[in-house]
Amino acid sequence: MEAVLSIKNLTKNFGRIKAVNNLSLEVKPGQVFGMLGPNGSGKTTTLGMLMGVVNPTGGEFTWFGEEPTHHVRKKIGAVLEHPIFYPYLSGQKNLELNAMIKQCPEANIPKVLELVELLDRKDDKYKTYSLGMKQRLAIASALLNDPTVLILDEPTNGLDPMGIAEIRELIKKIAANGKTIILASHLLDEVQKVCTHFAVLKKGNLVHYGPVDEVGKGEETVEVLAEVENLNELLLSFAGTSSINRENGSYQVAMRDGFHSKDLNKFLFEKGVVASHLITRKKTLEKQFIEILASS
Template sequence: METVLAINNLGKNFGRIQAVNNISLQVKAGQVFGMLGPNGSGKTTTLGMLMGVVNPTAGSFSWFGQPPTDHMRRRIGAVLEHPIFYPYLSGRKNLELNAMIKQCPVANIDNVLALVELTERQHDAYKTYSLGMKQRLAIASALLNDPDVLILDEPTNGLDPMGIAGIRELIIRIAAGGKTIILASHLLDEVQRVCTHFAILKKGTLIHHGPVHDVGKGTETVEVKANAPDLSHVLLAFPGTSSVNRENGSFQVQLREQYKAADLNRFLFEKDIVASHLVTRQKSLEQQFLEILAES
């Protein structure tokens, strides 16, 4: 798989403040790569360096195996700040101006309007658009030159639940079209829903990165209910039990590595106990995120 972006020991200082500290990672073609971190973690500064609007203090990066150049950046579309459009012009007229600035074919406008589902509102003034529609128009503008990579900085920031869902579905559609997407977000649930890979930044330092599908792997937590006396003692007697906690009328059993829910169910059956409820609880990205931050 082609390496789209390679970052090597990238750093940025603002005076005595070290905003980004020695980051190294790679993004492969076709990935939806999420950059996670609390406010001040260096996400936006990192994206700014990648787009050439912030000069690095140290390190380097390359796009498609080549040093960053203006020609190379034409293969990249980005929405880094709040979108700026002329409020009294229609969405289509604003895109026509952006197409002229970017020297893109005007014929691309119909395609991007359809992709972001703004065809029916294309002739309405930008000032009449909702926040979600304005964000979708900004994404349409970033896609005008049919880039290979789309960079989004907090794409759902400030949106209501319907707007968030709309942007989430749009990102999935764009990725399905074969584009590589890099996005910064603090909404962990959204990253888990749309991203294939993620990285966690803390105070400018990369503390974790990997595939989203690896989240929750390892030890299992099983939620158990059964009509049996001393159920907690039986659960503790299971060789694969690491810990048992009671929550909301059920028992949360943390299993040791190599043990699965089926092993616990078999053990209970051998003890003449039939579980009325036995569900494996997968660790969420939020849980893993908080654990990684606490450990770092």
């Protein structure tokens, strides 16, 4: 499957500062690809280069196997910073202006307004919109020319919990319609909930790259409590135990590959022990993210 985006050794220096350092990665069709990293990691600079608003110092990238010409960029919609809309115009009128600038049919406006759930507010002035509505209008504007790829830079930044949830659901809906999405975020939760693949950047360097569903693979931990004196010895004698930690009165049993909580529960039951508490805990993206940044 040909990559939607292919980046090879992309570099950007600002004086002696390496904002992006030899970045190489690929984004395939249909992926929701998250660029994850703390502030100053090079995410926004990378997106700026991909959209032609920042000139690279070195390296190269292609969209759909082609050089990033104006024709190719027309297949890409982006919300890079706070978009500029006229506050005294309605959402509808603002989109009409954007459609004229982008040279795309006004017939697309009702479709994108419906997608972002602003059809019933289309005639209200932009200045009356909440922050979440403004962000959704920006996404509607980016979708006006029916792009193949949508780029979002920190799409939930500054939003309240309701606004964050709405943008997450919108991203999932857009992805379900077959579009490839690339988003930059410093929010681990956001990436874990909406992305299929992710890359972690640290001070301009790529330190991790892969599918989100591989996070925590083989890292199952079972939290166990039982009213029995020799629980520690019992857990150590279980063939699936890799290691044990005692935390807050319960035992945290790290499982070997191929073993699961049901195996441990069955083992204890056969030894005449009924666990009063037995919960499986997978490694979260947050834990993996912290480990990745600490080890790089």
